[in-house]
Amino acid sequence: MAVRVQTEDFDVGAESRALQAETVGGIALFIGTVRGLSSDDGVTAMTLEHFPGMTENELERIEAEARARWPLEDVTIIHRVGRLLPGEQIVMVGTASAHRKAAFESAEFIMDFLKTDAPFWKAEERGGEKTWVEARDSDDTARDRWSD
Amino acid sequence: MTLTIRYFAWMREHTGTDLETVPLPENVSSVGDLVPHLAAMSDGHAQALKNMRAVRVAVNRTYGDLDTPVAAGDEVAFFPPVTGG
Numbered sequence: 001m002a003v004r005v006q007t008e009d010f011d012v013g014a015e016s017r018a019l020q021a022e023t024v025g026g027i028a029l030f031i032g033t034v035r036g037l038s039s040d041d042g043v044t045a046m047t048l049e050h051f052p053g054m055t056e057n058e059l060e061r062i063e064a065e066a067r068a069r070w071p072l073e074d075v076t077i078i079h080r081v082g083r084l085l086p087g088e089q090i091v092m093v094g095t096a097s098a099h100r101k102a103a104f105e106s107a108e109f110i111m112d113f114l115k116t117d118a119p120f121w122k123a124e125e126r127g128g129e130k131t132w133v134e135a136r137d138s139d140d141t142a143r144d145r146w147s148d
Numbered sequence: 149m150t151l152t153i154r155y156f157a158w159m160r161e162h163t164g165t166d167l168e169t170v171p172l173p174e175n176v177s178s179v180g181d182l183v184p185h186l187a188a189m190s191d192g193h194a195q196a197l198k199n200m201r202a203v204r205v206a207v208n209r210t211y212g213d214l215d216t217p218v219a220a221g222d223e224v225a226f227f228p229p230v231t232g233g
């Protein structure tokens with residue numbers, strides 16, 4: 001069990017190896033990165049702010065819900081904060097299970113809830129202009145499809 | 149008999165503060181009761197709290213809403229819908 005909020009980058013290879021175990025048959029990794037200059041809106045940098053304390057609580061709650069739904073051997077959630085440039089890694093979710101289906105599905109579940117419940121906010125820079133990113137209804141829709 | 153109030157993202161920019169301690173006003177027992185008192189603190193506060201439908205609330209770091217009770221010593225946080233990931 002590991003939830004980390006940090007300014008520094010992370011090593012996906014090392015994180016993947018840390019999820020390996022004799023009982024594990026599949027590891028799913030999702031890595032979110034800053035979409036920037038190659039996209040049509042020309043973001044030059046992004047700054048991520050969060051609510052220390054509540055963020056970790058929410059990520060741990062989401063992890064616990066995933067573990068209650070799927071037989072997971074291990075979970076890693078890492079989210080960076082601070083100023084990031086296009087192409088940099090923002091977030092990693094890693095899930096390890098005996099079989100791939102649980103790993104794939106739980107990684108997607110964790111990302112969907114992270115998007116709507118974990119208190120992070122992105123401000124985008126375009127040239128000298130800073131704008132706060134607005135939440136998208138499609139993220140709520142992605143979360144709500146997990147409701148029974 | 150005070151409350152700790154926190155603001156994040158554009159709400160922090162509007163209010164000009166990320167953290168303030170305010171006396172618990174009389175007859176305030178929920179977040180909804182508290183909001184008009186905070187909005188009266190400055191033009192920036194009024195601007196930040198103008199549309200509470202666009203704002204999320206956490207009391208003692210757990211999501212709540214306008215009906216969530218507040219009492220002396222509580223931490224009440226206001227922030228826009230989240231945009232991480």
